[in-house]
Amino acid sequence: MKVKTPSKLEKILAAGHYAVTSEVGPPRGSDPENITKKAEMIKDYVDAINVTDNQTSVTRMCSLAACIRLKLMGLEPVLQMVTRDRNRIALQSDILGAASYDIHNILCLSGDHQSFGDCAQGQNVHDLDSMQLIQTARYMRDEGKFLGGGDIGRPPNMFVGAAANPFADPFEIRVPRLAKKVAAGVEFIQSQCIYNMEKFELWLKMSGDRGLLDNVYILAGVTPFKSAGMARYMKNRVPGIEVPDELVKRMADTPKEKQPEEGINICIEQIEHLKGVEGVHGFHVMAIEWEEMVPEIVERSGLYPRPTVE
Amino acid sequence: MIVADKKPIEEIIEEVKNNEKILILGCNECVTVCEAGGKKEVGVLASALRMYFLNQSKEVKIDEITLERQCDHEYLEEIRDVMDQYDAVVSIACGVGVQFMAEKYHSTPIYPGVDTCFLGVTEERGLWTERCQACGHCILASTGGICPIARCAKRVLNGPCGGSAKGKCEIDKEIDCAWQLIIDRLEALDRLDEYEALCPLKDWSTDRAGGPRKVVREDVQQ
Ligand code: SF4
Ligand code: SF4
Numbered sequence: 227m228k229v230k231t232p233s234k235l236e237k238i239l240a241a242g243h244y245a246v247t248s249e250v251g252p253p254r255g256s257d258p259e260n261i262t263k264k265a266e267m268i269k270d271y272v273d274a275i276n277v278t279d280n281q282t283s284v285t286r287m288c289s290l291a292a293c294i295r296l297k298l299m300g301l302e303p304v305l306q307m308v309t310r311d312r313n314r315i316a317l318q319s320d321i322l323g324a325a326s327y328d329i330h331n332i333l334c335l336s337g338d339h340q341s342f343g344d345c346a347q348g349q350n351v352h353d354l355d356s357m358q359l360i361q362t363a364r365y366m367r368d369e370g371k372f373l374g375g376g377d378i379g380r381p382p383n384m385f386v387g388a389a390a391n392p393f394a395d396p397f398e399i400r401v402p403r404l405a406k407k408v409a410a411g412v413e414f415i416q417s418q419c420i421y422n423m424e425k426f427e428l429w430l431k432m433s434g435d436r437g438l439l440d441n442v443y444i445l446a447g448v449t450p451f452k453s454a455g456m457a458r459y460m461k462n463r464v465p466g467i468e469v470p471d472e473l474v475k476r477m478a479d480t481p482k483e484k485q486p487e488e489g490i491n492i493c494i495e496q497i498e499h500l501k502g503v504e505g506v507h508g509f510h511v512m513a514i515e516w517e518e519m520v521p522e523i524v525e526r527s528g529l530y531p532r533p534t535v536e
Numbered sequence: 537m538i539v540a541d542k543k544p545i546e547e548i549i550e551e552v553k554n555n556e557k558i559l560i561l562g563c564n565e566c567v568t569v570c571e572a573g574g575k576k577e578v579g580v581l582a583s584a585l586r587m588y589f590l591n592q593s594k595e596v597k598i599d600e601i602t603l604e605r606q607c608d609h610e611y612l613e614e615i616r617d618v619m620d621q622y623d624a625v626v627s628i629a630c631g632v633g634v635q636f637m638a639e640k641y642h643s644t645p646i647y648p649g650v651d652t653c654f655l656g657v658t659e660e661r662g663l664w665t666e667r668c669q670a671c672g673h674c675i676l677a678s679t680g681g682i683c684p685i686a687r688c689a690k691r692v693l694n695g696p697c698g699g700s701a702k703g704k705c706e707i708d709k710e711i712d713c714a715w716q717l718i719i720d721r722l723e724a725l726d727r728l729d730e731y732e733a734l735c736p737l738k739d740w741s742t743d744r745a746g747g748p749r750k751v752v753r754e755d756v757q758q
Contacts, residue, residue, distance in 0.1 A: 309690075310690070314737070336690055336692055336697045336698075337690075338699065338706070339689050339690060339699070339706060339707045341689075341707050342707075350690065352690050352691045352692065353740065354737060355690070355691075355692040355693050355694050355695070356692075356694075356697075357692075357693075357694035357734060357735075358693070358694070358735075358736075358737050361734070361737075362737075373737070389698060390698075391698035394696065394697075394698045394699065394700050394701065395696075395700050395701055395702055395703060395713075395716065396696075396700075396703075396716060396719055398719075399696070399719055399731065402728075402731055402732050405732055406694060406731075406732055406734060409732070409734060410694075410734055418698060465699045465700075465701040465706045466698050466699055466700070466701055466706075
């Protein structure tokens, strides 16, 4: 695929390297060090860093400001934006704000429902949905225009991504849904954390058979278990995540003090396995509140050092 | 219909406790069907208030009337002759009726006696559920006749979101995922291919966002 933006992530993917991304969650406060420290920890091991946008609807420092912090450190942020909290004026405006700092990646999401967070009594916006945010970001970039039709002075130049969850229901709609995102203009996908490899591979295969993978890069999402408890929690409590019983069992059969290590081992095995799967272009390593493990995961999976691109 | 639910009696008492001549005004339409504001509920509320005032040793006149509708001039006019007998009205029609009463009887306080909830259906006796949010431009033709605006917690027009699990919405295992319903219905209609058409950005100016709305029909105006 031809490179269309100055995004480093896009260039690495286009050059045919496995891309590696990870994420940092902004703090529940205004201390910038919280974000810069996490970024310091992982920066040499990833190509780009996602910054989550009030994830699980818990109020935090805004994603845009945190992305600017990363940008000022010379890093490559991926601005996550949910449609829950902003209408089309605010979304376009924040895209321009990000563009003014040459933030070159955006991930378009609908966001968890506010009832999960600390403002359950608040309104949600959902003026656009994630599909329409993809269209908006592409339109602003490719046409250089606002949704309202006016010209943008110095249009944003962003590599446009979205999430995909092959494990959400109904399964039969998961490939058509990817087709829809591709039609909306998505250029890269970061998947939900994968534990059920078979289902993920089936989804990829079906997507490939429809020719979708010629038009979009897929980054496979992985999340290491910290404990057997976490594996069970992910299996039973987190909607849209599928954890096979044998993985839960493997964690549970490991002595408690060895569980974190076993979690990392599983994660690395998963990456190794996924490297052999056609259609996987990279990895999105989500080590939730466990960023310090990202370097080890990347290194031991043979993804270090990271490539350099012009 | 417009679905309403009874307000807690304490809240109604708080509204009217300083009045002495109170009219409880019901409505014979939607709120009767959803058993919140019809003739029967007028009687129940009136009795509860009488009991309250009796316990307070207060002499308060409480009358009961149920109109055919509270959203049309002609029915509201039916009580013009008696309105001067009351220093307050508790309307247990929907919020529309309460307001139309207040507009018509400008110097009498009109208090709401129900919480107006949504536009919905009677799924079974005692269970009403939402179907429409009156967005002003109906898109049901492209969603298999199931409304993602009223029935999806995020009103996603190109759903389902990633939180849809086993047919249920991420916010509550008891609530159907609207997009699962849409997909099932498109499948039943053998029109699943339509799922892939992108739903364009919605013009919300016909919705609440556009300010108070009106429908003008010159063809039926005299
Ligand atoms: S599309 Fe609008 S008018 Fe039609 S059912 Fe949904 S909310 Fe009501
Ligand atoms: S789970 Fe279904 S109904 Fe609930 S927010 Fe997502 S798409 Fe909408």
